[in-house]
Amino acid sequence: MEKTMSTTVPDLLKDTALAPYAYTQAGGVVDYLAIPKTLEELGQLLFWARDEGLPVHVFGRLSNLVVRSGGLRGLVILMTELKRVEQKGDRLIADAGCDIIWLSALAQDKGLTGLEWAAGIPGSVGGAVFMNAGAYGGQTDMVVDTVTALMPDLTLQTFKRDELAFSYRHSVFQDNGGVIVQATFTLKRGDRTKIQEKMDEFNYARALKQPLSWPSNGSVFKRPEGYFAGKLIMDSGLQGTSVGGVMVSTKHAGFMVNVDHGTGNDYEDLIHLVQKTVFDHYQVALEPEVRIIGDR
Structure with missing residues (x-):
C-alpha cells in the first residue's frame, strides 16, 4: 500500500x-x-x-x-471520519460518516425515540439517507427532515423533506450526484427504558434470524411485491449454495455470507445464480438491494 x-x-x-x-x-x-x-x-x-x-x-x-x-x-x-453530531432540542444533526447504530444509541441516551429500528443496521448516516434504509417498520424517511449535500458543481445545497424523493430504498441522491454531508433527524421525547427495550427486542430478533457472525451485506434483495425474497430463495433449495467463497446463508436465505475469502465477483455471480433459479421456479424477478459496481 x-x-x-x-x-x-x-x-x-x-x-x-x-x-x-x-x-x-x-x-x-x-x-x-x-x-x-x-x-x-x-x-x-x-x-x-x-x-x-x-x-x-x-x-x-x-x-x-x-x-x-x-x-x-x-x-x-x-466518509467514516466525518461523524460529528449536534443536538438541538428534539433534533439530532449528524454528519454523513456517523454510524447509524451509534446515532440510535445516542438518541436513546438523550431520551429521543424514532431511531430504534436503526439499532442494528451496519451503515452510516449518509448511506442510510442515500438508500432510505429501514427495518422493523421504521425507515429513514420517517425521521429525516433536511439533508445537506455537496453538489457536482461543488456548492453546498440543503434539501427539505419534500425534495428528497424518498421511496423504497431510494432517495434523490441516487439521481443528482450530490455527496451527502449532513442530515437532520427530527425525533420525539420518550422514555429511555422503553426505547432501550425496543432496541434490545429488535437486536434479539436479528441475532436469532440473521447470520451476524459472518461478513455480509445484510439483506441482498428488495422485497418483491406479494412475496418475501428469503422465502423464495429458501423454497428454491438454494440455502448452502456457494460460488467461490460466498454462500447463501443457511440461517437466513436472504443473506449471502463470505465464508472463505470470497470476492466481489463471487458475490455478483451468486446473486445472478439466485436470480435465475428463483425465476425458473416462480417466475419472480428478484432485484438486488445491494449496489454492484466496479470492473470485473
Missing part, C-alpha cells in the same frame, strides 16, 4: 484494496483512496479529482455494496 503526499489534497492511498474496509470483506483495488476528516478536506479532494479528470465514488461503511474484483478507477472517498 503506497501513500502519496500532496500539498493541495489530504493524504491519498494509491492502489489500495477495498476489502479491509467493507462489511463483506471483499472488493478489488481502487486507484486512489482517501478518508477526509473535515468538510474542507472533502472539498479539496473533489476539486483535485475534477482537475485531474478522475471519476469519484463516495461511500460510508461499504455495508450495502458489492465492489467487483477488478476494483474501481479514479478516487474513492470514505
Whole structure:
C-alpha cells in the first residue's frame, strides 16, 4: 500500500484494496483512496479529482455494496471520519460518516425515540439517507427532515423533506450526484427504558434470524411485491449454495455470507445464480438491494 503526499489534497492511498474496509470483506483495488476528516478536506479532494479528470465514488461503511474484483478507477472517498453530531432540542444533526447504530444509541441516551429500528443496521448516516434504509417498520424517511449535500458543481445545497424523493430504498441522491454531508433527524421525547427495550427486542430478533457472525451485506434483495425474497430463495433449495467463497446463508436465505475469502465477483455471480433459479421456479424477478459496481 503506497501513500502519496500532496500539498493541495489530504493524504491519498494509491492502489489500495477495498476489502479491509467493507462489511463483506471483499472488493478489488481502487486507484486512489482517501478518508477526509473535515468538510474542507472533502472539498479539496473533489476539486483535485475534477482537475485531474478522475471519476469519484463516495461511500460510508461499504455495508450495502458489492465492489467487483477488478476494483474501481479514479478516487474513492470514505466518509467514516466525518461523524460529528449536534443536538438541538428534539433534533439530532449528524454528519454523513456517523454510524447509524451509534446515532440510535445516542438518541436513546438523550431520551429521543424514532431511531430504534436503526439499532442494528451496519451503515452510516449518509448511506442510510442515500438508500432510505429501514427495518422493523421504521425507515429513514420517517425521521429525516433536511439533508445537506455537496453538489457536482461543488456548492453546498440543503434539501427539505419534500425534495428528497424518498421511496423504497431510494432517495434523490441516487439521481443528482450530490455527496451527502449532513442530515437532520427530527425525533420525539420518550422514555429511555422503553426505547432501550425496543432496541434490545429488535437486536434479539436479528441475532436469532440473521447470520451476524459472518461478513455480509445484510439483506441482498428488495422485497418483491406479494412475496418475501428469503422465502423464495429458501423454497428454491438454494440455502448452502456457494460460488467461490460466498454462500447463501443457511440461517437466513436472504443473506449471502463470505465464508472463505470470497470476492466481489463471487458475490455478483451468486446473486445472478439466485436470480435465475428463483425465476425458473416462480417466475419472480428478484432485484438486488445491494449496489454492484466496479470492473470485473
